[in-house]
Amino acid sequence: MADAAPAIAFDRVNLAFDDKVVLRDLSFTVPKGRTKIILGASGSGKSTILKIIVGLLRADAGAVFVNGERVDQMTEQELMKVRADLGMIFQEGALFDSLTVRENVGYKYYEESDMPLEQVHRRVEEVLGFIGMAEHIEKMPSELSGGQRRRVAIARAMAFKPGILLYDEATTGLDPITATTVDDEIIKLRDFEGVTSIVVTHQLRDAFYVATNMAVRNAAGNVEIVPATPEKTDEAEFIMLKDGVICFEGNADELRHSNDEYLKTFLS
Amino acid sequence: MRRVFSFLSNWMKKAALEMQEYVRLIVAALSDTFTPPMYRHDIIEQFDALGFASLTVVLLTGLFTGAALASQTGITLDQYGARPVVGRLVSVSMVTELGPVLTALMLTGRIGSGIAAELGSMVVTDQINALRALGTDPIRKLVVPRMLAGLLMAPLLTIASDFVGVFGGWAVARFQLQVSSDLYWSSVTDALYVQDLYQGLVKPFVFGFIIVTVACHVGLRTKGGTQGVGKSTTLAVVAGSVAVIAADFFVTQILVWAFY
Numbered sequence: 001m002a003d004a005a006p007a008i009a010f011d012r013v014n015l016a017f018d019d020k021v022v023l024r025d026l027s028f029t030v031p032k033g034r035t036k037i038i039l040g041a042s043g044s045g046k047s048t049i050l051k052i053i054v055g056l057l058r059a060d061a062g063a064v065f066v067n068g069e070r071v072d073q074m075t076e077q078e079l080m081k082v083r084a085d086l087g088m089i090f091q092e093g094a095l096f097d098s099l100t101v102r103e104n105v106g107y108k109y110y111e112e113s114d115m116p117l118e119q120v121h122r123r124v125e126e127v128l129g130f131i132g133m134a135e136h137i138e139k140m141p142s143e144l145s146g147g148q149r150r151r152v153a154i155a156r157a158m159a160f161k162p163g164i165l166l167y168d169e170a171t172t173g174l175d176p177i178t179a180t181t182v183d184d185e186i187i188k189l190r191d192f193e194g195v196t197s198i199v200v201t202h203q204l205r206d207a208f209y210v211a212t213n214m215a216v217r218n219a220a221g222n223v224e225i226v227p228a229t230p231e232k233t234d235e236a237e238f239i240m241l242k243d244g245v246i247c248f249e250g251n252a253d254e255l256r257h258s259n260d261e262y263l264k265t266f267l268s
Numbered sequence: 269m270r271r272v273f274s275f276l277s278n279w280m281k282k283a284a285l286e287m288q289e290y291v292r293l294i295v296a297a298l299s300d301t302f303t304p305p306m307y308r309h310d311i312i313e314q315f316d317a318l319g320f321a322s323l324t325v326v327l328l329t330g331l332f333t334g335a336a337l338a339s340q341t342g343i344t345l346d347q348y349g350a351r352p353v354v355g356r357l358v359s360v361s362m363v364t365e366l367g368p369v370l371t372a373l374m375l376t377g378r379i380g381s382g383i384a385a386e387l388g389s390m391v392v393t394d395q396i397n398a399l400r401a402l403g404t405d406p407i408r409k410l411v412v413p414r415m416l417a418g419l420l421m422a423p424l425l426t427i428a429s430d431f432v433g434v435f436g437g438w439a440v441a442r443f444q445l446q447v448s449s450d451l452y453w454s455s456v457t458d459a460l461y462v463q464d465l466y467q468g469l470v471k472p473f474v475f476g477f478i479i480v481t482v483a484c485h486v487g488l489r490t491k492g493g494t495q496g497v498g499k500s501t502t503l504a505v506v507a508g509s510v511a512v513i514a515a516d517f518f519v520t521q522i523l524v525w526a527f528y
Contacts, residue, residue, distance in 0.1 A: 054401050080403045088401040094394035108402050111307070111409075156402075 005068030007032045007164050007196035008053060013062035013072075015048060015244075022048050023244045026062070030237075032163070035190055035197045037207045039266070040241035046200040047091070050166045053198070054088050055079040067163070087157030088166040093149035095141040095156070101128070102137045105155045127155045131185050147178030154185050164196045165189060171206045183209045184225050191215040192223075204267060211236035211252045240266070290485045293407065297415050297481070300408040310413040318379050318414065318480075319421030326425045327432050329374050333366055334358055334433030338440035351445055355452040356459035358437030363460060363468040367430040369516050372475035375422060376508035380483040383414055384504030387487025388497040396488070411484045415477065422476025423469055430468060463527040471519055475512050482508045 006029040015023040022045045030036045040046045051057040052064055055071060064072040066082050074082065095104050106124040109115050115123075128134045131151045141149055150170055157165055167186060171179035183206050189195045191214050201207050214228040238255045240248035240263060248255065248263055255263065341357045387410060390396050399406050434456055441447040483504040490500040 051397070056397050056400060076405070080405075083401060083403045086401065088398070090394045090398055090401075092393065094398040096395055096398070097389075097393075112305075112403055 005065065006030055007034075007067060008036075008198065009063075009065040010049070010052075011063040011065070013052065013059045013064060015045075015052070015057070015059050021244055023052075023059070026244070026246060028239060028246065028249065030196055030198060032196050033190075033194050035186075035199060035210065035236040036239060037211060037236060038198060038200045038239045038241060039202060039204070039207055041202060041266070044241040045244040046202075046241055047168050050088060050168050050198065050200055053164075053166060054083060054086055084160070085163045086166065087160070087162040087164070089150065089153045089157050089168060089170050091169045091172065093141070093153035095149055095152055097141050099141075100137070101133070101139050101141070101144070101152050104141065104152060105159050107156060108160045123159060127159045128152075130158075130188070131155050132181075145178070147174050147181060150174065150182050151185060154182070154189075158189060158193070158195070161193075162195070164198075167197065167199045167201075169201055169203075170199070171201060171203050176205065179203065179206055180209065182206075183213075184215070186210050187213055187225055188215045188223060207238070208252055211238070286485075286489075289489065290481070293411065293485050293488070294481055296407045297411045297484075300405065300412050301416065305408070307409050307413060310409060311416055314413040314417035315421060317382075318375075318417040319425065322375060322378055322421070322425060323428065325374050325378055326371050326429045329370050330362070330367060330429030330431075330433040331436040333370055334362055334436030335440045336436075337361055337366065337433070338437035339444060342440070342445040352447055352451050353455050353459075354441050354445060354447060355434075355437065355455035358441075359434050359456040360459050360464060362430050362433040362437070364464050365516075365520075367433055368426050368468060368471035368475060369512065371426045371429045371472060372422065372479060372512045372516075373509055375418075375425070375476070376479050376483075376505055376512060379418070380479050380504045380508040381501045383480065383483035384487040384490075385497055385501045387484060388490035388500040391488060391490045392493050392496060406488070411481075411488075414480045414484060418476035418480030419473060420476070422472040422479070426468065426472035463523075466527055467520070467523050470523060471516065474515055474519055478511050478515055479508050482511055 008030040010026050010028050013023055013026045014021075026049070028036070038046045038049060048057060052059055052072070053066060055074065055076070059072050062072070063070055067085060069082060071079060071082050096107065099107070102121075102124050103110060105127055106120045109120040109123065125134060125137065128137055131154060133148065133151055133155060136144060136148060136152070141152070144152065154170070170186070171182050174182065186197060186199060187210060190197050199207065199210055212228050212233050213225050214232050216224055216226055218224050233253070234251050237249065237251060239246055240255070242262055248258060248260060250258075256267070258264070338354050338358050342351055342354050345351050345354055345357070387396075390410075396406050399409060438449065438452050441452045442449055486500050486504040486507065490496045492499075
């Protein structure tokens with residue numbers, strides 16, 4: 001039964017900070033292995049949703065489920081177990097600035113597991129190789145560019161092989177070329193590792209890029225990002241938030257052809 | 269009048285909230301100290317950062333305080349023809365009061381500000397949230413090692429400060445006040461009772477705990493960006509210093525009542 005449960009489900013979730021309502025009666029589900037892209041203007045409550053999923057914030061009302069388990073009433077100790085299957089990429093990367101790239105990526109193994117060091121090193125190198133950052137392994141975060149920091153943050157989140165990855169404005173502030181490399185990592189993780197993703201962004205270009213492309217291996221075994229099949233495109237769902245309320249839910253095509261005035265303004 | 273009442277009411281609410289959060293932090297840190305997992309590497313690192321790295325500052329403070337104390341009291345004692353007992357004054361003052369308090373104040377400036385700035389920066393750059401998202405309890409990882417280092421290194425640093433303070437007093441007594449070394453050292457030991465030594469050891473233990481927990485509390489409650497980190501750093505030093513001096517009064521009262 002638990003396998004049939006969606007990876008993430010929100011059921012009438014409400015949250016307010018003092019008098020300011022951030023989320024109002026928010027309900028949605030993300031099936032396992034799928035991508036949900038949350039769009040909205042700054043302050044519309046997008047990042048708050050991710051923080052509630054990880055348990056960094058608590059909802060005032062409603063229920064939140066991760067892998068079928070209700071998490072909104074869990075203690076911090078109980079949440080630690082849920083977080084074992086959750087990876088989060090923060091807005092500016094949030095890398096530990098006193099640790100090297102290797103230590104950042106392998107943090108969970110170095111600090112929270114008994115895995116032999118040799119095995120941890122291998123896993124870290126494998127993950128950094130996957131995102132094309134192997135040559136930066138001994139650098140400090142301050143020596144990396146903005147795009148590289150985000151990619152290392154993705155590597156850190158995926159290193160312990162979580163089933164769910166949450167991207168909080170992973171491409172904001174990056175130039176289009178660097179943003180595309182980050183988008184490619186999101187697509188690769190989804191299509192090769194079967195990771196369930198929630199992508200929070202206000203960058204429409206990146207949102208549509210993730211939804212309408214897919215990763216494949218060519219005859220030579222190299223990874224290629226190609227336009228997605230219509231079925232694959234339909235698997236990526238969009239949510240548009242406005243003042244803490246969902247004002248649109250649907251696929252990329254429905255979003256493009258919506259007649260809603262707010263959506264038209266946002267998309268223009 | 270209503271405005272004054274409203275201001276006072278808000279201020280008291282904020283103060284009560286801060287105290288509640290501070291107590292919560294201490295309870296969580298104490299509970300995490302006695303349960304696994306333990307981040308041994310961080311504990312050793314903090315012993316070095318808080319203890320050994322503070323040694324120079326603390327020794328210099330102790331040395332000059334002891335020397336100045338001998339110089340000042342020598343003048344007063346001269347009026348009573350009691351210059352030879354300068355060692356008594358220096359040793360008792362250093363061991364029971366000046367050593368613990370001045371060491372604590374130096375540590376507040378050095379490590380209190382450092383802890384608040386470090387933790388505050390981690391808060392505003394989401395590193396604390398990242399720790400939690402990666403399944404690490406920030407209190408266990410960041411507060412417990414610092415608290416243990418504060419608890420154990422403050423008494424050790426104070427002992428070192430007391431020694432060099434008495435030595436500084438000897439230098440002034442011998443070369444400025446022309447008191448013989450034998451007389452100085454015998455008056456140093458004659459004046460010290462075991463109760464004084466208890467005072468000298470209990471106080472830094474309490475101060476070390478206060479300095480570190482106040483700094484951790486202030487750092488972890490940092491709000492805003494770099495400006496918030498600056499405010500937290502200042503607050504950690506101010507609140508830590510005031511707390512140390514206030515605690516000194518109360519601890520002294522309790523110890524005097526208990527031991528003398």
